[in-house]
Every structure is written in structure tokens, then in C-alpha cells.
Amino acid sequence: MLIGELAERAGTSTRALRYYETHGLVRPARSANGYRVYDEAELHVVREIRALLAVGFGLDDIRPFVACLRAGNASGHVCPDSVAVLRRKLAEVDAGLERLHAVRQELRDQLAHAIAQREETCLRLRTTP
Amino acid sequence: MLIGELAERAGTSTRALRYYETHGLVRPARSANGYRVYDEAELHVVREIRALLAVGFGLDDIRPFVACLRAGNASGHVCPDSVAVLRRKLAEVDAGLERLHAVRQELRDQLAHAIAQREETCLRLRTTP
DNA sequence: CCTTGCCTTGACGTCGGCGGCAAGGTCTAG
DNA sequence: CTAGACCTTGCCGCCGACGTCAAGGCAAGG
Numbered sequence: 001m002l003i004g005e006l007a008e009r010a011g012t013s014t015r016a017l018r019y020y021e022t023h024g025l026v027r028p029a030r031s032a033n034g035y036r037v038y039d040e041a042e043l044h045v046v047r048e049i050r051a052l053l054a055v056g057f058g059l060d061d062i063r064p065f066v067a068c069l070r071a072g073n074a075s076g077h078v079c080p081d082s083v084a085v086l087r088r089k090l091a092e093v094d095a096g097l098e099r100l101h102a103v104r105q106e107l108r109d110q111l112a113h114a115i116a117q118r119e120e121t122c123l124r125l126r127t128t129p
Numbered sequence: 130m131l132i133g134e135l136a137e138r139a140g141t142s143t144r145a146l147r148y149y150e151t152h153g154l155v156r157p158a159r160s161a162n163g164y165r166v167y168d169e170a171e172l173h174v175v176r177e178i179r180a181l182l183a184v185g186f187g188l189d190d191i192r193p194f195v196a197c198l199r200a201g202n203a204s205g206h207v208c209p210d211s212v213a214v215l216r217r218k219l220a221e222v223d224a225g226l227e228r229l230h231a232v233r234q235e236l237r238d239q240l241a242h243a244i245a246q247r248e249e250t251c252l253r254l255r256t257t258p
Numbered sequence: 259c260c261t262t263g264c265c266t267t268g269a270c271g272t273c274g275g276c277g278g279c280a281a282g283g284t285c286t287a288g
Numbered sequence: 289c290t291a292g293a294c295c296t297t298g299c300c301g302c303c304g305a306c307g308t309c310a311a312g313g314c315a316a317g318g
Contacts, residue, residue, distance in 0.1 A: 002294080002295075003294095003295075004293095004294070004295080013276080013277080014295090015275095015276060015277065015278085016275075016276060016277095018296095018297095019275065019276060023275095033283080033284060033285085033295080033296090034283085034284090034295080034296060035284085035294090035295055035296080036295085036296090053275085055232050055235060055236070056232060058274075058275090059274080059275080075242070075243070075246070077239050077240075077242065077243040077246075078243045078246045078247060082243065083240065083243050083244065083247075086236055086239055086240045086243065087240065089236055090233065090236045090237065090240065093229055093232055093233045093236060094233065096229055097226065097229050097230070097233065100222055100225055100226050100229065101226070103184050103185060103222055104219065104222045104223065104226065106184060107184070107215055107218055107219045107222060108219065110206050110215055111206075111212065111215045111216065111219065113204070113206065114204070114206040114207045114211065114212050114215065115212065117204070117206075117207045118207060118212075131264080131265075132264095132265075133263095133264070133265080142306080142307085143265090144305095144306060144307065144308085145305075145306060145307095147266095147267095148305065148306060152305095162265080162266090162313080162314060162315085163265080163266060163313085163314090164264090164265055164266080164314090165265085165266090182305085187304075187305090188304080188305080
């Protein structure tokens with residue numbers, strides 16, 4: 001399988017695949033003419049990468065998952081390093097949720113306050129001609 | 130007030146203040162020697178900018194708030210444009226919260242699954258010596 | 259006079275995950 | 289023989305809010 005086919009089957013771009021390679025996540029063989037050659041296993045790896053990226057992981061976070069898959073596991077999540085990253089990411093997400101909740105509350109307060117001010121101004125305009 | 134003093138009083142850097150200026154958010158006068166000179170009002174403006182940045186606004190989002198302050202309002206939030214931005218940002222935050230909730234759920238599922246797998250493996254190792 | 263400490267503009271670096279383009283090699287069909 | 293559809297490496301661009309020099313001007317104190 002050449003890079004174009006893998007890109008299409010994995011739902012990504014050749015550019016992204018080369019990028020993953022420069023960052024040590026994918027290791028294709030090379031054919032005689034220098035073309036990158038991928039086997040079926042790499043398809044699963046790339047799909048794992050894409051899934052984790054979509055969830056908000058960075059490439060560095062993803063590396064343990066790829067290593068886990070490459071070690072023969074059916075899932076990239078079962079190795080200790082992966083679990084550690086999952087835990088860390090969960091904590092990060094929780095922190096993000098907390099921040100967003102606080103921000104949301106503040107935005108609602110400010111909106112309410114602003115609207116109250118505007119209505120007050122409206123009233124003044126109507127009662128003081 | 131020169132730029133250094135404003136930076137210190139507003140809790141930011143001179144670099145940031147010059148950056149805000151190039152983006153049209155702050156308009157200091159100039160003294161004879163070319164130094165930027167700020168009055169007290171600018172301090173409030175900069176604090177407003179900082180507060181909104183901290184909440185996750187971009188400089189473009191902040192512009193209406195500054196204009197509102199400059200128009201003489203006690204708060205930068207009471208003008209229609211500001212309210213529109215507040216509404217939009219609230220919607221964005223809500224969307225972000227939804228996404229994070231979904232991600233969190235997926236992370237929890239994957240963690241639970243991974244740990245279940247590991248315990249199963251442990252059991253197999255103990256029962257098949 | 260010299261140092262110290264403020265100020266000025268200008269321009270490049272940061273972070274991440276690529277997109278896009280250039281210049282060229284390779285393979286296949288007609 | 290040629291067109292076109294692949295592939296290669298390499299390098300710049302992007303977004304946003306600045307950080308970080310660099311090179312120099314201005315003011316004040318000893």
C-alpha cells in the first residue's frame with residue numbers, strides 16, 4: 001500500500017502521514033524506487049492516531065498508544081503508559097470543564113447585568129422626555 | 130503615566146501594551162520625546178482587555194468592549210455590540226462544554242476498558258502458571 | 259563624563275498540526 | 289514518445305498573543 005492509498009483509507013492526507021513519520025509515529029518500509037510502503041497494521045495505527053487527535057491529544061501523547069499497538073496488543077489503550085496518559089488527559093479535561101463552567105457563569109452574569117442596565121436606560125429615556 | 134508604569138499597574142508587560150496599540154485597542158498620547166503617555170482611563174481599558182483575554186476572548190472580540198468604555202459607559206458590557214459578542218461567546222462556551230463532556234465520557238470508557246483488560250490479563254497470569 | 263534605567267522601532271521566535279507549492283523522479287497507458 | 293498520475297524532499301505560511309533580542313535615543317544622578 002502506497003501513501004496515497006493509506007491516506008484515503010485512513011481518511012487523512014499524505015502530508016499528515018509524512019508528518020507523523022517525521023515525528024516517529026509511523027514507520028513505513030521503502031520500495032526499490034524510494035516510495036513508502038505500508039502494511040495493513042499501519043492502517044490501524046493511523047486510525048488510532050486520528051481518533052486520538054480528534055479527541056484532543058497531541059502527537060506526544062499518542063506515542064505510547066502507537067507503541068502499545070505495535071507491541072501486539074489489540075487495543076492501544078491497555079499498556080501502562082497509555083493508561084497514564086488517559087488518566088492525565090482525563091484530569092486535564094476535568095480542569096478544562098471546571099474553567100469553562102466558571103467562564104460560562106461569568107458570561108451569564110455579565111449578560112444579565114448588561115441587559116438590566118440597558119432596560120434601565122430604556123426606562124429612563126421613556127420617563128424623562 | 131508612561132508605558133512601564135501602566136504595565137505594572139495593569140499587571141501586564143510593555144510588550145503587550147504596544148501589541149494592543151498596533152491592534153487599535155489602546156491609543157496613548159505622545160510626549161515631546163516620543164514616549165507614550167497614558168491617562169487613568171486607559172488603565173481601566175487595559176484592565177478590561179486583560180479580564181476578557183483571561184476569559185478566553187480574542188482581541189477582535191474585545192474591540193467592541195473597549196469602544197463601549199470609550200463612549201463613556203461605566204461598563205464595557207452594556208453596548209449592543211458587546212452584548213452580541215457576549216451571546217456568541219456564551220454559545221461557543223456551551224459548545225465547548227458539550228464537546229468536553231463527550232470527550233470526558235469517552236476517556237472514562239476507554240480507561241475502564243483498559244483497566245478491565247489489564248486485570249483480566251493479571252488473572253490469566255496467576256491462573257495459568 | 260559615565261552609568262543606569264527608562265523609552266523607541268523593528269524583526270524574528272514560539273507552539274502544533276498540518277496546507278501548499280516547487281522542482282524533480284517514477285510508472286503506466288495509449 | 290508523451291501525458292498524467294503517482295511519488296520524493298524541502299521549505300514557507302498559518303493562527304494569536306505575545307517573548308526576546310537588537311540597536312539606539314533620552315533623562316537624571318554621581
